[in-house]
Amino acid sequence: MPWPSSATGWRRCCSPDRVAVIGQPTTNPVLRECSGCGLFQVVPALGPGMRADCLRCGTGLRRTRTDSLNRCLALTAATLVLFVVLWSGMLMRVSTAGIVHEATLASGPLELVRHGLWPLALVVAFTTALAPFARYAGMLYVLVGVRARRPFPHLGRVFLFARRMGLWAMLEVLLLGVFVAYTKLGDLVHVEVGTAVVALGLLTVMALWADTALDPDAVWAAIEARGQTHAPMPAMLPGEPSLDFHPGAASCEACGLVGLHDTRCLRCGSAVHPRKPNSLHRTAALIFAAAILYIPANAYPVLTVIQAGAGQPSTIVDGIEELLASHMYPLAVLVFVASVLVPVLKLTGLALMLMGIVLVTTTFGASRFLVERTRLYHVVAWIGRWSMVDIFMESLLGALVQFGTVVNIAPGIGAVAFCGVVILTILAAETFDPRVMWDAAALNAHRPHALRWARSKGDRGAT
Secondary structure, eight states: OOOOOOOTTTTSOOGGGGGGGOSOEEEEEEEEOTTTTOOEEEOOOOOOOOOOOOOOOEEEEEOOTEEEEEEEEHHHHHHHHHHHHHHOOOOOOEEEEEEEEEEEEEEHHHHHHHHHHHHHHHHHIIIIIIIIHHHHHHHHHHHHTSSSSOOOTHHHHHHHHHHHHHOOHHHHHHHHHHHHHHHTTTTEEEEEEOOOHHHHHHHHHHHHHHHHHHHHHHHHHHHHHHTOOOOOOOOTTOOOOOOOOOOEEEEEEOOEEEEEETTTTTTOOEOOOOTTTHHHHHHHHHHHHHHHHHHHHHHHSEEEETTTTTTTTEOHHHHHHHHHHHHHHHHHHHHHHHIIIIHHHHHHHHHHHHHHHHHHHHHTTTTTTTHHHHHHHHHHHHHGGGGHHHHHHHHHHHHHBOOOTTTEEEOOOOOHHHHHHHHHHHHHHHHHOOOOHHHHHHHHTTHHHHHHHHHHHHGGGGO
């Protein structure tokens, strides 16, 4: 059978081997569009702790949790308490030659401002303070609001905002940056760890636990039950949701509800598009800009270490070489992966995906490895944030090590360019729509080579 158009092909249910049968069903069957390949399919009724994946590409469609709302509420409240301790407690105390310095997390952005690197200070403050607080406070507002006798206003909008802030909340990356900074400080000064580091470690665990316990669909169902949708939902009999596919259907990128494209989502009010608007052009522009910034990011110094009146600015590569010379091989590998390998692989991966979409309409067999490319996209979208570890480390080192002529560390302009590379690659991954790769493969389905490959995949490519 020919390759189906991912905009119109759909399946009645998910593969049985991709759904774990645990407990009695607690959800209703629902029509979903896979965010990875665009195939419409019906997610069957699921019980607690069950998962349904896309038949064609394996992207997760739904994962249910046991008592999701109550568990997530408790974990989010604990996370907010730890967040207050993190930003009010001491991070580290360093001393050398009888001079003692203490620093909190706020010291890093303030030190960057003092050196004139205010764009870098804004990014560090946003990703470690503003975005995490907005995420946790927003989630707490929603989880408490759906239980209140009189539901809080604008629950859907706040939930969307909190979810979007999750992209920029990087406290787990900050924890790795603190570890790297602590390891590098050991050769320069005496270091004592404060309560903020303990709070950061616990907060990272609690936040990960809360993310694991969260079932976004359960939250949306609770918001619907309290009448907080953007527009009245279609009247349906209890337990009989609409499973019919209609031409022109598209899923909301924000909440996953299937509706008509070029309209507003009935549930959350977001604009519904068949694909992300101008996905290829925006992604290509962001990749090109990031590639240009990557040159000064490696050419200009990111850090200057002055010890006993001697020292010179060092680039990212110089810093890795210094770690190797000091026999800190695990740390050198970590910095190399986060600061060199990840940005290069992310730029290369996104560029190859764009090239594949262009080639697929003109080259026989260019539709191969679609599943692998979709999985690569998910890896690229997730891994890019970890390159911020170098930025966090430099802000902490600059704030802590200020001992005049004895030893002094100052961040450099190269760090601003490198931060720009990280931000642009994150945005590029967000604007890229992997479903376009499958759309392009559908256009190439009439070619004999592509048709033979689709058949070799068996039922995965059938309508």
